[in-house]
Amino acid sequence: MATYDAVVAGAGPAGSTAARLLAERGASVLLLDKQRFPRDKPCGGGVTLRAAAVQDIDLSPVIERTIYGARFSLRLGESFDRTYAKPLTYMTQRCRLDAHLAEKAAGAGAEFHDGESMRSVQADGLAGEQTSPSARPEALEGPRGATTPRSPKRPKPTPITIGTSHSTYNARVLIGADGANGVTARAAGLNPHSEEAVALEGNLPFSPDIPEDWREYVGIDLGGLAGGYGWVFPKSEHLNTGVGAWKYATFTLRPKLTQLCIRYGFDASRLENLRGHHLPLRTAHSPIAIGPIALVGDAAGLIDPLSGEGIHMAFASGRLAADHTLRYLAGETASMAGYERAVDAEVQPELDISRRLQELFHFAPPPYLALMRRSEKFWLFFCHLIRGELTYLDFVRMIGPLRVALDFFADVAQRRREARVSALVPLLRGL
Known part of the structure; x- marks a missing residue:
């Protein structure tokens, strides 16, 4: 049975970032994704400059548009445009971005298995840790904020056994980057999501009847959706058009998307690849780590509630997870609890x-x-x-x-x- 320092489940922005950083620093890493790459992923595909700054690799090969202006409207009423002299955001497609990030992880030395889904997770004491407060990572490392001195006598942890659709592997650390409904969180008994939003989106191919200026602006319609908004995001060959709201308003999404298209003069019947997805929102101190297992990105509910953007937090949490995995592998810590504390200190206040x-x-x-x-x-x-x-x-x-x-x-x-x-x-x- 193959054994790795870390298995990363999910090759999205968070998972591939963590896998690449670990591999660059000498860890043996297996990166899994249930889909064959390149694969599409429900997402507006906006990469903010703040998100791009977190990455230390070049994203320009997968940037399709650089946006300098926004078109705002209130409840599908009169719109107005605002522009800025510098770039406001970048536009990509997740099929291209995720493939690029996974390729960089593989280039750094991570073993990438696409089309291989994780089915089961087994680790000694995991069931007890799910139910017993004394088995939470804080109990292993002391109270929040405490510093545990490095101990050369710390016993070597028992590997995690991970079953997939293709094989079985051992790992010292498991990083769950498998989304809001992923296997990792369920297997580890972690449930960090306090509330959920939902989104529905589709792609509208460019055609002569779509005004040319839609290639330069993002469209944002506010006030017509409970806790969310409607958007139009230009890509190289199409407009990504979507709506998002609180989960209780799911039934409003399809008619709202149609109304958004009509308002801007688009033919809603031409929308392609229509898909919906969940946007999990974490609250402070919700569990995202237990023993040698940690959740990152959407799996941890790390999404900006105001904008609905998750790529920045995916990059940031992937980097934090890699840092704390290396500490764990070096024997400096007894669990991944330090990662959870780092998220609470560095990421959660913003959210x-x-x-x-x-x-x-x-x-x-x-x-x-x-x-x-x-x-x-x-x-x-x-x-x-x-x-x-x-x-x-x-x-x-x-x-x-x-x-x-x-x-x-x-x-x-x-x-x-x-x-x-x-x-x-x-x-x-x-x-």
Whole structure:
């Protein structure tokens, strides 16, 4: 039976990033994906400059558009355009991006098996760790924030046994990058997702009846979807057109997508490759690691609630997972708990603030769109945020004591949304 330092399940942005970084530093790595590559993946395909900056490899071979402008509308009403002198975001397709990242991982020395799905995970004590608080990684390494001294006498852990559609492997570490409904989280008893959004998208091939300027702008329609928005993202040969909302509003997505197409003069019947997907959202301290197993990217629920963008957090979590895997392999730690703490310290604060801003924004979007249209200062702030020159944490520091007001009104907005959901769910069940 082949044995690896690490098996990475899922060759998306998070998994391939972790696999490449581990292989570059001398670890033996098996990278698995259930699909044959190149394969499509439901995703808008926007790569922010902030996301690109996290990567230390060139992404230009798979960038299809560089975007300098955005076309905004409110509830499919009148639209307005804003432009910026510098790039706002890049556009790619996941079939190309993921293949590029997996190729780089393989080039670094990772063994890449596409078309091979993970079926089972077995590890000593895993069942106990799922149910016993004393077996959580914190119990192995001490309380959060504590530092465990390196011990040369630490016993060598028993390998994880991983069954796939093709074979069986042993690994010292398993990194789950297999998405919101992946095998890794279920096998390890991890459930980091507190809430879920959903999205529906399709591709509209360019044709003479589509205005040429759609090749240069992203389209964003706000206010018409519960907690989400409609989008039009230009690629080299088509427009990726989609809608996203809270999971309870799933039934609205198909008609909303049709309405979005009609609003912009597109023929909805020409949409190709229509597909839906889940957007899991993690809350702070939700478990994403147990023993020698860790979740990254969508599997860990690391998605920006306000934008719905997950590629940046996939890159960031893949890098953190690689760093802490190397520490574990070197015997410096007893588990992957340090990875979870690093996510809570370095990634989750941004997601928490984004979640507060999401509640505020979708509670009353018209004032924010009015500012976007009429205030150059607000537009420039938005551009700096999108480009990664400012973070959500920077925004909180900028507003200072007004953070109290932000939290108060975000709480009000959240309670009102939850009240609407409570009233709506019984009606939906009766349909």
